[in-house]
Amino acid sequence: MTDGIEHRVLDDLYDALQDTVYIFDDDRVLIDANARVGDVSGRPREEFIGRPFEDLQERYVALEDHERLAAAFDRIESQDSESERLDITLKGEDGPVPVDARFVRYEGKTVMVVRNLTEQKAREQRLTELSEELDVLNRVLRHDIRNDMSVVLGWAEELEPHVDPEGREAFENIVDAVEHTVELTREVRDLVEAITRGEEFPTRPTQLDHVLGDQLAKNRKKFGHVTFTVNGDVPAVTVSGNEMLSSVLDNLLSNAVIHHDDDHPTVTVHVELDDDAAIVSVADDGPGIPDSRKTHVFGRGERGIDSPGTGIGLFLVDSLVTGYGGTVAIEDNEPRGSVFVVTLPLAEAERAEDAGA
Known part of the structure; x- marks a missing residue:
């Protein structure tokens, strides 16, 4: 009785995974899969079970990825490699779907675990766009700030001969603050340019x-x-x-x-x-x-x-x-x-x- 309960728990966990799991026998036929199978294609799991790897690849994998995917499967099946991992594209109902495919060998079976990268790729694209937008904003702000501070320093030079001794300290504090602001814009420029180029944080x-x-x-x-x-x-x-x-x-x-x-x-x-x-x-x-x-x-x-x-x-x-x-x-x-x-x-x-x- 206990073994049966544990088996059901494992089955439920198996189906609850966010990744798609395929299990192929030594004839390269799909003998088991979890509930995520068919998410991309929109087809029920029953249509996948019993199909050979080559058939599934032909139907659901982008043509340009066939050779790499088959080579990874071969290396795992022949035990020339303990694990393989590659990014490929599946043919989905609404267009191409980027996925991360991982292969391992387990108890004489070839296991392929596939993770949908659509949301991750969308986030990466948005971060790239945001980085570009921030770079433009940074350039505009630094340009405007430097221009305004240059004007302030110019007026300060004109004003300096007319500053009385009592106001000298306050005047010099203003000039110091403006010069520091100009220096910060240069530092921000270097910082942002390094980050947007993918370099390490400059220290x-x-x-x-x-x-x-x-x-x-x-x-x-x-x-x-x-x-x-x-x-x-x-x-x-x-x-x-x-x-x-x-x-x-x-x-x-x-x-x-x-x-x-x-x-x-x-x-x-x-x-x-x-x-x-x-x-x-x-x-x-x-x-x-x-x-x-x-x-x-x-x-x-x-x-x-x-x-x-x-x-x-x-x-x-x-x-x-x-x-x-x-x-x-x-x-x-x-x-x-x-x-x-x-x-x-x-x-x-x-x-x-x-x-x-």
């Missing part, structure tokens, strides 16, 4: 303490009502990053202020080294983030109620840190607030130096 050794110090100074100027503190010393190390690391740290510091519910927020930064990584913690004493939202806030377009941001800041943080080979997570602060914890791999030169110490 280079980046001095963490310098970038963090610059961003703290920038945010202290931007948010005069906020107390930014550094807990302990910031190690003078280089991490895997690039020019966009400044955007990562700027977004974390700004985010701690923008989503605060008090007139005088406190933001505390702490950096420590752990094995081959630098861990940067940015803690605030704001309202905190519920557990149910801790993973969602990094999604594209996520933002809090009444947030003045564009909704891409934390998505950018997550994407860049992941590209650097690091991680970002959110923890609860005590007695209230949130802590954003970013782990950044040390640059290769830094690791080599530590290993030799």
